[in-house]
Amino acid sequence: MISKKTLVASLLFIAGPVLAAPFSYDLKPQKITDNTWVLQGKLEDFSNKNGGNIVNTGFVVTEEGVVVIDTGPSLKYGKEMRKVIESVTDKPIKYVFNTHHHPDHFLGNQAFKDLEILSLPKTQQQIKSDGNDFAENMYSLVGDWMRSTEVFLPTKTLDIDHLDLGSHRFKFSAFTGHTGSDLVIYDEKTGVLFASDIVFYQRALTTPHTPGLGVWIDEINQLKNYKYKYLVPGHGPVTMDDRPLEQMTSYLKWLDKTLTESAKAGLSMTEVIKLPISAEFDSIKLTKLEFIKTVAHLYPKYEDLYF
Numbered sequence: 347m348i349s350k351k352t353l354v355a356s357l358l359f360i361a362g363p364v365l366a367a368p369f370s371y372d373l374k375p376q377k378i379t380d381n382t383w384v385l386q387g388k389l390e391d392f393s394n395k396n397g398g399n400i401v402n403t404g405f406v407v408t409e410e411g412v413v414v415i416d417t418g419p420s421l422k423y424g425k426e427m428r429k430v431i432e433s434v435t436d437k438p439i440k441y442v443f444n445t446h447h448h449p450d451h452f453l454g455n456q457a458f459k460d461l462e463i464l465s466l467p468k469t470q471q472q473i474k475s476d477g478n479d480f481a482e483n484m485y486s487l488v489g490d491w492m493r494s495t496e497v498f499l500p501t502k503t504l505d506i507d508h509l510d511l512g513s514h515r516f517k518f519s520a521f522t523g524h525t526g527s528d529l530v531i532y533d534e535k536t537g538v539l540f541a542s543d544i545v546f547y548q549r550a551l552t553t554p555h556t557p558g559l560g561v562w563i564d565e566i567n568q569l570k571n572y573k574y575k576y577l578v579p580g581h582g583p584v585t586m587d588d589r590p591l592e593q594m595t596s597y598l599k600w601l602d603k604t605l606t607e608s609a610k611a612g613l614s615m616t617e618v619i620k621l622p623i624s625a626e627f628d629s630i631k632l633t634k635l636e637f638i639k640t641v642a643h644l645y646p647k648y649e650d651l652y653f
């Protein structure tokens with residue numbers, strides 16, 4: 347028979363490592379080419395387990411300093427990201443960019459508040475108007491990981507189309523398909539395209555602020571004109587080909603067609619969310635969950651057009 351003392355000791359032994367486990371995002375920088383790192387998030391929805399780390403962030407180390415692309419979902423993430431950057435270079439951070447106003451991309455700003463944080467003008471406005479609601483929602487979804495996180499606005503808006511830093515030239519493009527204001531950054535020197543959430547790969551795209559799927563499809567076509575060597579999506583693995591663009595185009599077209607045909611047939615929202623996802627998209631994570639949300643976001647607009 348196990349004595350009470352042994353039982354307590356063994357329970358402590360079991361509980362000990364769990365309680366002592368480091369509360370950390372454990373960010374692993376992935377060097378994709380010269381001077382360029384990506385921190386790839388999980389292909390999941392926000393949860394208490396992943397702390398909101400479902401997003402890709404990145405940084406480029408130039409001769410004159412570091413460029414940071416997105417700051418992650420929380421103050422804690424931003425701090426850990428900064429440590430990762432310091433572990434690979436002693437160059438100072440020169441500029442921080444927020445690609446768009448979704449919470450997983452900018453709520454780490456506080457960890458960089460001593461620096462210049464840039465975004466498109468509309469993104470700054472969107473963070474101003476929606477940021478607090480997003481932060482509140484993140485607290486309820488991921489809990490303690492958000493501790494002390496507050497909205498910190500981009501300090502400056504972007505009014506140039508490129509930036510030369512060291513031997514790198516970063517070209518900026520203002521897209522709109524995902525949120526109405528989406529910054530795509532192309533590093534001409536290395537051929538890395540930071541596509542922001544204009545591109546999701548192997549993870550279903552999200553639609554709460556899209557101006558329309560047609561706009562988004564057009565912009566994916568424009569991305570095909572970049573002579574990139576590396577494509578960094580906002581969510582999902584980095585590739586050296588255009589599979590992510592092909593997947594985005596097919597999936598957006600399927601969504602648009604499904605919603606159009608459903609509206610023409612007079613289906614109710616409840617009927618639409620029960621429709622099967624095409625087997626073509628079996629490799630993409632979270633299609634069912636995101637499809638239901640997309641129907642809620644966009645179906646009323648399709649009904650207005652065709653009903």
Ligand SMILES: [Zn+2]
Nearest residue numbers: 448450543580
């Ligand atoms: Zn995102």
